[in-house]
Amino acid sequence: MAAKLKVDWFLLGMVLAVFLAWLFPDPGAKGGSLHPEIVTKVGVALIFFLHGLALPFESLKAGTLRWPLHLVVQGTTYLFFPLLGLGLLWLVGDRLPGDLQLGFFYLCALPSTVSSSVALTAAARGNVPVAVFNATLSSLLGVFLTPLWIGMMLKSGGQALPLGKVILDLIIWLILPLVVGQLCRPWLGGWAKQRKKFIHKVDRGTILLLVYTSFCDSMKWGVWSKHGTGALLATLAGTLVIFWVVFFFSSKVCDALGLPRADRTAAVFCGSKKTLASGVPMAQLIFGAHPGLSLILLPIMIYHPLQLVICGWLAGRWAEREVKENPEALQAA
Structure with missing residues (x-):
């Protein structure tokens, strides 16, 4: 119940x-x-510093050796997802606004989540060290692969993305604070462990501030008066399709490889997730003060609660199944 209330508060x-x-x-x-050009970058740096401060390095080391599984997760996140996005956009053609099309592809090019992937894998009694490693690796790869995919799509449409500047900004405002947070763990790790709830609130509050600034320009430019409810319904339908196609694909790949159930749980949960926590800050850095930024962010803002609700329900079912088939798992937990 507490977890559900936290999700409701953020939504x-x-x-x-x-x-x-x-x-x-x-x-x-x-x-x-509010000087969003400054608040945005400071907020992004704060979010990733807190991520680095809260992430135990030992958990990363424990999950490093399962490379076939890592390839499944990262291949789903950064290859299958974007190709699926391109295919769906080809099918719908010009029936969606251009910024919303870009938003769907941006969703597909984003990294996986960190906290919810790990939490849901643990709840479903999956391989937690593998989930920690893949979720963190996905965030790091996203600094380079997400703007590369976005740059390729914009180039195909006759637009340009200054990749060098974008990647440098992402390194400065995402990777560097994350590394600094890790380096500060010997001194601040205990403090962070005792104040997880406070850090979580600061993290989520900063994201909400970035959501607010992301929508302000769109409101001033009248973007929503042009599209309104139709864009919202189309996004809901599209995100549902994307989620279930990816979930089915990753499940079948895991079955074909004969992965153990715990590994399969981690792979499916990590591979089907997309991060709102990194997606909003990255969009601010990649697209800047784009007047259609709210439409670009709409798919990930709908996909985020959707994935939590569906995967939360599945985690509960899979945990019950695991306990019934393996009673020792309850004692181990």
């Missing part, structure tokens, strides 16, 4: 952030009193 916060952007777009828009 309500996202709705409130969008509502505030609709009521008061000026402070968070480009040139506004």
Whole structure:
């Protein structure tokens, strides 16, 4: 119940952030009193510093040796997902607004989640060290692979993305704070462990601030008055299709490789997830003050709660099955 309430708090916060952007777009828009060009980068750095501070390096080392499994997860995240996105966009053609098309592809090019992948894998009694390693590796690879995929798509449409500058920004504002957080663990790791709830609130609160600033420019430019409910319904349908296709694909690949159930659980949960926590900051750095940024972020904002609800339900079912078939698992837990 506590986990569900936390999810509800964050989802309500996202709705409130969008509502505030609709009521008061000026402070968070480009040139506004909140100075979003500064707040964005400081917020991104804070989020990834906290991630580095909270992540035990020992958990990473424990999951490093299962390379066939790692290839399944990273291949699903950075190859199958983007190719699926391209295929779906080819099918729908111009029936979706251009910024929403870019948003769907951005969703498909994003890294996996860290915290929810690990938490759901643990809840389903899967291989937690493997989940920690793959979720973290996915975040690091995303600094390079996500902008590369976005750059390829924009180039095919006659647009350009300054890849060098974008990747350098991502390294400075994502990777560097993450490394600094890891380096600070000997001094601040105990403090962070005792204050997990506080760090979680700061992390989520910063993301909500970035959601607010991301929507402000779109509200001022009247993007939503052009698309409205149709864009929302199309996004809901599209994200559902994407999730179940990827989930089915990763499950069949794991079955074909004969992976143990615990490994399969980690692979499916890590491979089907996409990160909102990194997706919003990365979008701010990649797209800047793009007037259609709210439409670009819409698919990941809908995919995020969708994946948590479905995978949370599955984790409960799989955990019950594991306990019934292997009673010793309950004692080990």
